[in-house]
Amino acid sequence: MSCRVCSGRLSEFADFGPQPISDAFVEPGDTREEFSFRLAVGICQTCTMVQLLEEVPRERMFHEAYPYLSSGSAVMREHFEALAKTLLATELAGPDPFVVELGCNDGTMLRSIADAGVRHLGVEPSGGVADLAAAKGVRVRKEFFEEATARRIRDTDGPADVVYAANTLCHIPYMESILSGVDALLRPDGVFVFEDPYLADILERASFDQIYDEHFYFFTAGSVQRMAQRSGFELVDVERLPVHGGEVRYTLARRGARRPGPAVAELLAAEGSAGITDPATLRRFTARVEHIRDALVELLTGLRDEGATVAGYGATAKSATVLNYCGIGPELVPFVCDTTPAKQGRLTPGSRIPVRSPEAFSGPYPDYALLFAWNHAEEIMAKERAFRESGGRWILYVPEVHVV
Structure with missing residues (x-):
C-alpha cells in the first residue's frame, strides 16, 4: 500500500x-x-x-497474442499521423534525428516517421503487434523498455531527440526505471513526450471503465510534475486531447533545458481550482459509479424482461471492468460484436459473453446495442447508421446511463 x-x-x-x-x-x-x-x-x-x-504481472497482459491494434480506428490513425507531422516539423527537423517510441503497437505513428526517412525505433513487448509494425517497414525491438534497454539502444543507435509513448506509460508500474532509461537515452536537449488518459476527465465523466488492469497510473499535471522532478526532469508543456475519452499529452525535458510553457501553469491552476485530487471529489466519483452500475443493470434487466434484444458493441479492454463490476453476463447481453479477429469466436474474460464478428450485428439488428467503445461513439454511429434507421437504439453509460 x-x-x-x-x-x-x-x-x-x-x-x-x-x-x-x-x-x-x-x-x-x-x-x-x-x-x-x-x-x-x-x-x-x-x-x-x-x-x-494491485499490480498484475506484465507478462500476463503484454504478450505474443495481445489483441489491441492502434490502427483499428480511423480517428486514432489520423491522430498519430498528425502527431508524426508535428514531430517531423519540430523536434525531428535537425540533422540525422532519432525517435524512439515505447509501446509502438502495430506501428501506426512510426510508419509516418519511417516514410519520411527518419531514424526511428519502436520498443514493443507484444510480439504479434510488433510483427505487424515490422511488416509496415517500422524498425522494432521486441522487449519491455527499462533502463537496461535504453542503454543498449543508445550504445547501438546513439542518443534520441524524442522518446514518445502513447497510452503506454500509464501501463508501467516501475516508473523509476523508465525515467532513468529515458534519461540515459535522450540527448541533453531532447524531450520525453507521452499521452495517457487524464484523471480529471475520468472523474468528470465518471468513465470508470478507464480503470482496468493495464492502466496502472492515472496522471494529472500535478502528479506528473512531481514525478518528473524526482528524476531530474521538468514538465515543460501539456496539451489536452479529445481521444480515448480525454487525455493529456505531457512533454518532459531535463531540468533547466527548456522554459515551461504557459499551458503548464494554466492546467496546474485549473486542477487546483477543481480540487480533482481532494478526498471529497474522489468520494463523489465513487458514488456516481455505484449509481451507474445499478442503473445499467436495472435497464438491461428491464429490457430482457420485456423481450427486447440487446447486443454489446466493441469487446474493449475496458468493457471487462463494466461487465465484471456490474455482474453482467450472457443472460443480459447475449453477445458482443468486435472487429478484431483474435477476439471473435471467444468469450469475454470473466463474464464469458460470446464475441462475434461485425456481421452478426446486422443479422438481424438487435433492438438495443450497448456501446462499450463509447470513446469512438461518433465514428461508430456514423458507420452503423443503418442500425439507427432500422429503429435500433444505443445504450451508453458515460457520463450516466442513457439511451440514444
Whole structure:
C-alpha cells in the first residue's frame, strides 16, 4: 500500500472487486479458472499520484497474442499521423534525428516517421503487434523498455531527440526505471513526450471503465510534475486531447533545458481550482459509479424482461471492468460484436459473453446495442447508421446511463 513513485502512503477510494485480465479472451469450453486480481484504486497522500493497489504481472497482459491494434480506428490513425507531422516539423527537423517510441503497437505513428526517412525505433513487448509494425517497414525491438534497454539502444543507435509513448506509460508500474532509461537515452536537449488518459476527465465523466488492469497510473499535471522532478526532469508543456475519452499529452525535458510553457501553469491552476485530487471529489466519483452500475443493470434487466434484444458493441479492454463490476453476463447481453479477429469466436474474460464478428450485428439488428467503445461513439454511429434507421437504439453509460 505504498506509492510506486515516491513510496508515500496510499489511500484507497474505489474498489471494483475481482477482475480478470481484460484482454484474456477465453476459448469456448475452457473451464479452467481465470486469473483474477482485486481492481482497487488509491491516491498517494504525498505526491497525489493515483494508481492501482494491485499490480498484475506484465507478462500476463503484454504478450505474443495481445489483441489491441492502434490502427483499428480511423480517428486514432489520423491522430498519430498528425502527431508524426508535428514531430517531423519540430523536434525531428535537425540533422540525422532519432525517435524512439515505447509501446509502438502495430506501428501506426512510426510508419509516418519511417516514410519520411527518419531514424526511428519502436520498443514493443507484444510480439504479434510488433510483427505487424515490422511488416509496415517500422524498425522494432521486441522487449519491455527499462533502463537496461535504453542503454543498449543508445550504445547501438546513439542518443534520441524524442522518446514518445502513447497510452503506454500509464501501463508501467516501475516508473523509476523508465525515467532513468529515458534519461540515459535522450540527448541533453531532447524531450520525453507521452499521452495517457487524464484523471480529471475520468472523474468528470465518471468513465470508470478507464480503470482496468493495464492502466496502472492515472496522471494529472500535478502528479506528473512531481514525478518528473524526482528524476531530474521538468514538465515543460501539456496539451489536452479529445481521444480515448480525454487525455493529456505531457512533454518532459531535463531540468533547466527548456522554459515551461504557459499551458503548464494554466492546467496546474485549473486542477487546483477543481480540487480533482481532494478526498471529497474522489468520494463523489465513487458514488456516481455505484449509481451507474445499478442503473445499467436495472435497464438491461428491464429490457430482457420485456423481450427486447440487446447486443454489446466493441469487446474493449475496458468493457471487462463494466461487465465484471456490474455482474453482467450472457443472460443480459447475449453477445458482443468486435472487429478484431483474435477476439471473435471467444468469450469475454470473466463474464464469458460470446464475441462475434461485425456481421452478426446486422443479422438481424438487435433492438438495443450497448456501446462499450463509447470513446469512438461518433465514428461508430456514423458507420452503423443503418442500425439507427432500422429503429435500433444505443445504450451508453458515460457520463450516466442513457439511451440514444
